[in-house]
Amino acid sequence: MSITSGLNAQPTPEVIVDETADASTTIDTLRGQIDALDTAIARLVAERAQLSRRIQTARINAGGTRIELGRERAIIDHYRSALGSEGASVGEAVLRACRGAR
Numbered sequence: 001m002s003i004t005s006g007l008n009a010q011p012t013p014e015v016i017v018d019e020t021a022d023a024s025t026t027i028d029t030l031r032g033q034i035d036a037l038d039t040a041i042a043r044l045v046a047e048r049a050q051l052s053r054r055i056q057t058a059r060i061n062a063g064g065t066r067i068e069l070g071r072e073r074a075i076i077d078h079y080r081s082a083l084g085s086e087g088a089s090v091g092e093a094v095l096r097a098c099r100g101a102r
């Protein structure tokens with residue numbers, strides 16, 4: 001299975017802004033949309049972390065290691081392909097968030 005096949009990415013919703021509004025109203029509207037996206041991103045990362053920890057626990061219980069670097073490299077490559085050069089940093093941050101104990 002490819003990395004992407006389990007993802008259910010949705011298109012970014014259309015940005016609806018009143019073109020006659022003043023700048024501060026436009027900024028408030030767009031910031032509201034950014035806040036909603038950040039909430040969704042955080043929820044997805046938390047959901048991802050739960051799945052990741054289940055895999056890590058299963059592997060440890062089977063006598064393996066918590067970390068699998070080859071798989072992590074593929075994930076970072078995926079983020080780089082999707083987001084450009086800064087995508088690798090995003091992928092690394094996501095992996096870190098999914099590794100820590102909670």
Ligand SMILES: C=C(O[C@@H]1C=C(C(=O)O)C=C[C@H]1O)C(=O)O
Nearest residue numbers: 052055056066067068071072098
């Ligand atoms: C979840 C896994 O275990 C670890 C965590 C990973 C992740 O959060 O994506 C990836 C590789 C492993 O270091 C896995 O092997 O898939």
